[in-house]
Amino acid sequence: MPATLTRIPLCTLDDLPLGLGRAFKVGDTPIAVFQSRGGKVFAVDGFCPHKGGPLADGMIAGDQVVCPYHAFRFHSDTGACDQPGVCALTTYPVEVVGGQVYVTVS
Amino acid sequence: MIQLNTIADSPVTRRKLVIIGNGMAGARMAEDIIAADPNHDFDIVMFGDEPYGNYNRILLSNVLNGSQDAQEIFLNPLAWYDDNHVTLHAGKRVTKIDREQQVVYAEGIEESYDILIFATGSRPFVPPIPGTTLHGVFVFRTIDDCRNIAEYAKGCKNAVVIGGGLLGLEAAKGLMTHNVSVTVVEMAPWLMSVQLDEAGGKVLQQTIETMGIKPLVSTSTKELLGHTRVTGVKFGDGTEIPADMVVISAGIRPNKELAQEFGLACDRAILVDDTLQTSDPSIFGVGECVQHRGMVYGLVAPLWEQTKALAGRLTGTNPDARYLGSKLxxxxxxxxxxxxxxxxxxxxxxxxxxxxxxxxxxxxxxxxxxxxxxxxxxxxxxxxxxxxxxxxxxxxxxxxxxxxxxxxxGTGTKTQGSEFSLADMPDSKQICDCNGVCKGTIVQAIKAGKTTVQAVGKATRAGTGCGSCKKMVKSLIEAVNGEVKADPSESWYVAAVPLDKPTLVSEVKTRGLKSVSAVLRELGTGEDERSKNGLASMLKSIWGTEYVDERDARYINDRVHANIQNDGTFSVIPRMYGGVTSADDLIKIGEVAKKYNVRMVKVTGGQRIDLLGIKKDDLPKVWADLGMPSGYAYTKALRTVKTCVGTDFCRYGTNDSTALGIALEKKYQGFEFPAKVKLGVSGCPRNCAESTVKDVGVVATEGGEWEVLVGGAAGAHVRRTDVLCRVKTRDEAIRVIGRFLIYYRDNAKWIERTYDFVPRIGIEKLRDIIVNDSLGLGDSLDAEVEKTAAAYVDPWLERDKPAFAGQFEDVKTVPLPMV
Incomplete structure (x- = not known):
């Protein structure tokens, strides 16, 4: 059975602090949503595959999210990790419509 | 041989235990029995030669040299015997034992026994030479000996100690404090011949000579000269030296005579087996008076083992206990x-x-x-x-x-960068213990062209944790590549801005860059979280209240003013100035811990209390309930000021270290630095606050001065502090420390701890700048201290007014729409 994609209204843009992230649990899926200083909004897995660091508590460095535990870096578009042998994060499509942030999860 | 178990297992009636001897062995025996015998099945009776409770003989030399008072070395005062229902016949010598009837006799006292323990110890050996009974000749064994020696020494110029063993040297040291010139005479070719070999003995000899004691080795004493008082010592070769007092410390002899007289098997001492039993199944022996498997011990450690084993057997708490001999x-x-x-x-x-x-x-x-x-x-x-x-x-x-x-x-020599041992290491040898990176992985990266420590770190993570393996990484690069490529970024303040700190600071000031994003935009070549955090710290110290505080330039810890833990919760450490708290504050902390189900309440190494496992959304509530300021345990700032109790309570304290510590912490709280800063203040050179391994340490010295120390560490790196200066008053100490802190803040690289900063600048140069004010910075450093102190605001006050959306909010749950 193909996975069902669901588009969910998550929060307002004002709920996302500039240059930082916030943690959500959409259904059973933990997601970290960020708003970069350049205005880009994106969403990735809530936890780092290395030791489970809460990524929303991390920082943004250029195009990357930096885990607060051991500074593993993940690309905001692809979810790819800068460390060899660490699996990529799942990224989730995000839309901002009229100040409302929507995320699409499966 | 009768098994002891039969005694221990017999029906419990009150049994009477008599101990002959009230020295360290007898007293310890009684203590161990009492501890192992909660039902008080034993009536304990003790006989002691000396008219005192028992004392710690090991500390006698301290009494002699005056560093301790006789009262201080008593282990159990006479009241202890009453409290524990032990009958002590002090000053009574046992003269007869009737083994048939099981009764001991001492100067009009009769005591029957079920079990008798010999703890008669030993006595000083006095060599059979003429003159040992003259006035001014002493042995060194008891409190009375100490008193008599100290008293007699007052009128003396030349003292001779016969015997160059441990006790003899202790006696010599004690005599030195009485302004007597001391000669130590030893028969063996070197001093402390039991503990040391010849080479070691010679080294010791040189050392004590520099202290003003004259050692004569390979020298036998033939006679002590004098009529009523001793006046000199004559040696085997016929030579003489003047002496107006002599202390004999020529070894000990076990007190076995009483046992021998009443038929117990003896050799050099009273013979005991592994159950500490003598040749009489009702009589046991412990301590220096017994010989076990050929050994007679003259130290306390074997004694502790013996009394413990015997107490276990006698009380039945450990009926199979055996004493198998001691390793010394x-x-x-x-x-x-x-x-x-x-x-x-x-x-x-x-x-x-x-x-x-x-x-x-x-x-x-x-x-x-x-x-x-x-x-x-x-x-x-x-x-x-x-x-x-x-x-x-x-x-x-x-x-x-x-x-x-x-x-x-140890294996630590390898880390000193020897190429030989590095080459010897297998590829699987882990170099970076923080990130688990092996030598092979690092070598591969180097071969792939990563020839700076930073590049290797970026490629492999080696050296990016605590950083203590960076030297090894550097040595590996040298070994593999021949040289370490010059790394220009080493001089930069942070990686994202290719400028050293002075240039960066001046650029920031000229261009008026007041936020991290502005600096990165105008001067940066990249963006990384470390650089952002470093710039944030620097900009705050440059601009003070004008600083534009962008919270995304801070680590999570600095955003929520708590330290993130491995389960996503946080630790909360309130400030506890100088490590001093109060009953009310402790109750408050306890109540908060209960209310928020704190998983662990931990006393930290910095003398405060850590509440671990706090949820992010509870942080503001916890802070409000505590009503105490933040301890800054999560950030690059002044952490703790560890103190000892100083003159408030300590017998040794020479100055009020607690008050100075509290004053320092109150003054410098909230000061942010390129790396964390820990302080310690000790009230005497015993240094209980570990000031010599702190970023800034202070040690009180006899005479009322404070020694200010900088650049210490006791983490992944261990470094002893350098002495910055000595000052006379508390205010001077506070001021010079403030100058050092600001100078460090303004000149150190990001994450450069004082233990790297101080040696990089050099302690002489630092002393010139900070103490002698050679650059004329003093006033501006002082002004900067005041400005920074005035700007301090407890970050925990953000509990009432979060600085950004979701600052103290945990995961937000969003339900999926029902289909």
Missing amino acids: ATKLKVMGVELASMGRIADLKPTDEVVTFAEPGRQVYWKAILRDGKLSAACMLGDLEPADQLVEYFMQDKPVPTRRLELFF
Whole structure:
């Protein structure tokens, strides 16, 4: 059975602090949503595959999210990790419509 | 032989235990019995020669040299005997034992016994030479001896100590404090011949000579000269030296005569088996008066083992306990010389392997005797660095390392950057213990062209944790690549801005860059979280209240003012100035811990209390309930000021370290730095606050001064502080420390701890700048201190007014729409 994609209204843009992230649990899926200083909004897995660091508590460095535990870096578009042998994060499509942030999860 | 178990297992009626001897052995025996006998099945009766409770004989030399009062060395005062229902016949000597009737007699006292224990100890050996009964001739064994020696020394110029063993040297040291010139006479060719070999004895000899004591070795004493008072000492070769007092310390002899007289089997001492039983099944022996498996011990450690085993058997709490002999390892300080000894150093077989290390310049000498691949004996002098490790090999009979030098130097020599040992290491050897990176991985990266420490770190994570393996990484690059490529970024303040700190600061000021994003936009070549955090710290100190505080430039810890833990919760450490708290504050902390189900309440190394496992959304509530300021345990700032109780309570304290510590913490709280900063204030050179391994330490000295120390560390790196200066008053200490802190803040690289900063600048130069004000910065540093102190606001006050959306909010749950 193909996975069902669901588009969910998550929060307002004002709920996302500039240059930082916030943690959500959409259904059973933990997601970290960020708003970069350049205005880009994106969403990735809530936890780092290395030791489970809460990524929303991390920082943004250029195009990357930096885990607060051991500074593993993940690309905001692809979810790819800068460390060899660490699996990529799942990224989730995000839309901002009229100040409302929507995320699409499966 | 009758099994002891039959005694222990017999129906419990009250049994009477008589101990002959009230020295360290007798008293310990009684204590152990009482501790192991909660039902008080035993009536304990003790006989002691001396009219006192018992005292710690080991500390007698302190009484002699005046560093301790006789009252201080008593173990159990007379009241202890009453409190524990022990009958003590003090000053009564047992003269007769009726083994048939099981009764002992002493000067009009009769005591029957079920069990009798000999703890008669030993007495000083007085050599059979003429003159030992003259006035001014002493042995050194009891409190009375100490008093008499000290009293007599007042009128003396020349003292001679006969015997160059441990006790003799202790006596010599004690006499030195009475302004007497001291000669130590030893029959053996070197001093402390039991603990040291010849080379070690010679080293010790040189050391004590520099202290003004004259040692005469290979010298036998023939006669003590004088009519009523001693006036001189005559030696075997006919020479004489003047002496107006003599202390004899020529070894000890076990007090076995009473036992011998009443038929117990004796050799050099009273013979006991592994159950500490003598040849009479109702009579036992412990301590210096017994001989067990051929050994007579003159130290306390075997005694503790003996009394414990015997108490276990007698009370039935450990009926099978046996004493199998003791391995002797001791660390001593003889006349200020550190000394460690284990096993019998004189016991050397031709097949033994001997490993020695000597450093004559510092009077260091180490020797280990190896037998069958194990450590059979060792002695160490002057520097006890490897002593703990050797004791472990010795006590546990562990096989010693194949590379024998590791016995003394550990495997740590490899980290000193020797290419030889690096090349020797297998590829699987882990170099970076924080990130688990092996040598092979690092070598691969180097071969792939990563030839700077930073590049290797970026590629492999090696050296990016605590950083303590960076030197090894550097050595590996040298070994593989021939040289380490010059890394220009080493001089930069942070990686994202290619400028050293002075240039960066001046650019920031000229261009008026007040936020991290502005600096990165105008001067940056990249963006990374470390650089952002470093710039945030720097900009705050440059601009003060004008600083544009962008919270995304901070780590999570600095955003929520708490330290993130491995489960996503946080730790909360309120400030506890100088490590001093109150009953009310403790109750408050306890109530908060209960209310928020704190998983662990932990006392930290910095003398405060850590509440671990706090949820992010509870942080503001916890802070409000605590009502205490943040302890800054999560950020690059002033952390703690550790103190000792100083003159408030401590007998040794020479100055009020607690008050200075509290004043320092109140003044410098909230000061942010390129790295964390820990302080310590100790009230005397015993240094209980560990000031010598703090970023800034203060130690009170006799005479009321404060010694200010900087650049210490006791983490992944260990470094002893350098002495910055000595000052006379508390205010001066606070001021000079403030100048140092600001100078460090403004000149150190990001994440550069004082232990790297101080040696990089050089302590002389720092002293010139900070103490002598050679650059004329003093006033501006002082002004900067005041400005920074005035700007302090407790970050926990953000509890009432979060600085950004979701600052103190945990995961937000969003339900999926029902289909």
